[in-house]
Amino acid sequence: MELALYQPDIPQNTGAMIRTCACLGVPVHIIEPCGFPFSDKGLRRAGLDYLELAEITRHDSWDHFNEWRKGSGKRLVLLTTKAAMLYTDFEFLSGDILLAGRESAGVPDALHKCADARVKIPMQKGARSLNVAVAAAMVLGEALRQMGTK
Secondary structure: OEEEEEOOOOHHHHHHHHHHHHHHOOOEEEEOOOOOOOOOHHHHHHHHHHHHOOOEEEEOOHHHHHHHHHHHOOOEEEEOOOOOEEHHHOOOOOOOEEEEOEOOOEOOHHHHHHOOEEEEOOOOOOOOOOOHHHHHHHHHHHHHHHHOOO
16 A cells, blocks of 8 residues: 655645654655645654655656556555545555645546546535545555555
């Protein structure tokens, strides 16, 4: 299981997701460009000393990331409010990459078409979305539960 962050906007959320991945032993992919300098102090503050424990791969563009992903045979599972399937009803596989979109705009429509699957978190009517770090942690937790990992 891996987590990919598409052009993250907010260093604190990115740091929190990297910290989550470091604690859970999950590799994280940063698909650039980021909306902040990757060395930003907000990222470091949120990630604390966990940034050094994380397995981070930076991709300079969506095209390079997607080319790498396809070449490695990994399935892409997009976290989106536009999905029909609930994340709790989806059957995750150990090689999956969960893709979280930008805090400000999610992912472009073209990326929806690249996903092998799309899942959503059920929310109350009128709620637009959860914080991206919270959503990623929820779905990652379910995926790891299904894999039988701690």
